[in-house]
């Protein structure tokens with residue numbers, strides 16, 4: 001049987017060929033990147049934890065290992081192939097196929113529970129600017145004041161300030177062992 005790491009890499013590579021701008025990365029997130037993202041999610045908050053761009057599930061697995069209860073976690077992924085993979089890998093989770101630019105609609109069944117935090121692997125720099133703006137607007141709409149957004153970027157200088165105008169950066173850390181190195185940032189909704 002193929003090992004799960006190799007299977008994820010093969011799947012990720014096929015998706016890059018199909019849609020390079022939407023994948024926005026050369027490899028699945030390294031364990032150090034995934035666990036750093038997950039560790040930034042507070043476990044004492046009410047509301048859902050929404051993971052955007054679940055991909056092959058590296059960050060999803062780290063969120064579960066960190067202690068996010070499966071009933072609180074909703075994973076959003078645009079690619080139907082990756083959604084099938086995520087549903088097979090995490091049968092206990094709600095995995096929703098769709099575009100994060102329509103996040104409020106995708107979460108319409110879950111909205112009564114509120115959104116406590118968003119963990120995003122979306123390639124905001126390589127998506128078309130209109131899509132990135134629409135996604136930023138969804139972040140603002142869904143998170144209440146004090147709500148946290150965890151996002152990583154390959155721009156080691158950090159996310160440009162204009163991209164998330166209603167958020168302030170709370171923390172930032174570079175994970176050098178990821179390929180390529182990435183900066184994990186935590187933003188708080190003002």
Ligand SMILES: C[S@@+](CC[C@H](N)C(=O)[O-])C[C@H]1O[C@@H](n2cnc3c(N)ncnc32)[C@H](O)[C@@H]1O
Nearest residue numbers: 022025028029053055056058077078099100121
């Ligand atoms: C950098 S990859 C994710 C890496 C993931 N953490 C992993 O280790 O496999 C970005 C993911 O975001 C998804 N994606 C891109 N644009 C999206 C959108 N507008 N809505 C939802 N998912 C999107 C891609 O299909 C891809 O799976």
